[in-house]
Amino acid sequence: MQENKTRLFSRDYIFIMIAALGTSFVNYFFFSSLSLYAEKLTGTVAFAGYLSLAYSVTALVSRPISGLLSDRHGRVKTIILGTALCVLACVLYGFTTNLILLLLIRVLNGIGMSMNTTSAGAAVPDIVPKERLSEGLGYFGLYTTVAQAIGPFIALAIIKGGELRDYRMLFFTSAVFCGVSCISGCFVKYERGMKRERPANRTPELEQADIPAGKVIFGFELPVLGPALVMMLYFFGISSILSFMTVYGKSREFPVNQLGWFFFVSAGGILLSRLLFGRVVDKRGGDVIVIPGLIATAASLAVVPLVPSLPYLILLALPYGVASGVIGPSINAAMFKRCSPGRRGSVSAAYFAAVDVGITLGAPVMGWIADSAGFFWVYLLSAIVLGLAFLIYVFFVSDKRYR
Helix, strand or coil, X not given: CHHHHHCCCCHHHHHHHHHHHHHHHHHHHHXXXXXXXXXXXXXXXXXXXXXXXXXXXXXXXHHHHHHHHHHXXXXXXXXXXXXXHHHHHHHHHCCCCCHHHHHHHHHHHHHHHHHHHHHHHHHHHHHCCHHHHHHHHHHHCHHHHHHHHXXXXXXXXXXXXXXXXXXXXXXXXXXXXXXXXXXXHCCCCHHHHHHHCXXXXXXXXXXXXXXXXXXXXXXXXXXXXXXXXXXXXXXXXXXXXXXXXXXXXXXXXXXXXXXXXXXXXXXXXXXXXXXXXXXXXXXXXCHHHHHHHHHHHHHHHHHHHHCCXXXXXXXXXXXXXXXXXXXXXXXXXXXXXXXXXXXXXXXXXXXXXXXXXXXXXXXXXXXHHHHHCXXXXXXXXHHHHHHHHHHHHHHHHCHHHHC
C-alpha cells in the first residue's frame, strides 16, 4: 500500500506526459522555425514577433477559462479538446501564406495549447504524492526537455531547403505529433476512477485541510501572484532565446542547421538539473535552487552576444539549461503548495499565463530591438530583466518571506 501511495510513474502520469509531449514538440518546431518562415514571407524579423504575440495573447486570455474548464469539467476532457484544436491549426498552416490568416490560425493554435498545457499541468498534482510534488513536476517537465533537444533538429532538417513546400511538410508533421497527443489523452483514466471511488488519501476533508481557500484576484488566489510575476519576468528575458536564437545565429553567420546543438545541449542541462535537484527542493525548499538559477540564467544571457564562435555558444547552453531546468518546476510547486487544492486548475492557469505574458511582451520587444539596435542590446536587456526577477524573488516571493 505504501508503495502505491508514493509511486511517481503511474500509468496515468505517463499518458499525461505523452499527451503533453506531442504538443511540446510542435511548440519547439515553431520556436525554431517560425522566425525564419516569417522572414521568408515578409523579409523582416518583426512579423515573427507578431505571430508570437498573437499566439501568446490568445493563450493568455484563454488561461483562466482553461483553468475553470479543468476544475469544473475535468482535466482529461480539456486536454483532449485542446489538443484537437492544435491538430486543426497545424493542418490549416499548410494551406495558406496569407499573413492575416496565419495570425488567425496562430490564435486557434494558442487556444488549443492553452487548454492542453493548463489541464496537463493541473493533473500532475492530482496524481503524484504530495511529498514528491516538486520531483513529480520536475520529471513531468522533462517532456519539454525531450522536445527542446530533438524538436529544433527535426524542424530545421525539414525546412533546410528553405522552400514553401518544406514548411508545409513541417506543418503537416506537426499535426501528426498533436494527433498522437490527443490519442494519448484518451487513455488517461484517473478522473473516471475518482468518480467511482476517491483514494483514501484524497478525501475532500483532507484536501481542504491542507490549505484553506485564499483571497481571489482575477480568478487567481493571491499567494500565487508573486511567483507568477517572477515567471513572467523570467520568460520575458529568455524569449530572446526561444524566439530569436536561430535568427541571431544566422546574423552571426553560424550554420543554421547546426544551431540545433544549442537547444540539444541546453536540454541536456535541463535533464541533468531535473534528475539532481527535484528531491532537494522537496526536502529543503525552492530558495536553495531558484536563487542561484536566476543568477546563472542572467549571466548566461549577458554572455550570449560576446561569444566569438558557434562552439562557444553551444558551450554556454549547458549552464543556461541547468538553470532553466530548476526554476520552472520549483516555482510551479511553490504555487501549488500555497493555494487550495480545489483551485489547481486555476493555479496551473496562473503559471502558464505568466509564461504567456512574458513571451507576449518579450518577443515583439526583442524583435523590435533586434531590428533597430542589434542583438547585443537584446541580450543585455534580457539579462537586466532576469536580474529584476531575482530581486523580486528574494525580497517578496522566497520561502522565507512566505512563511
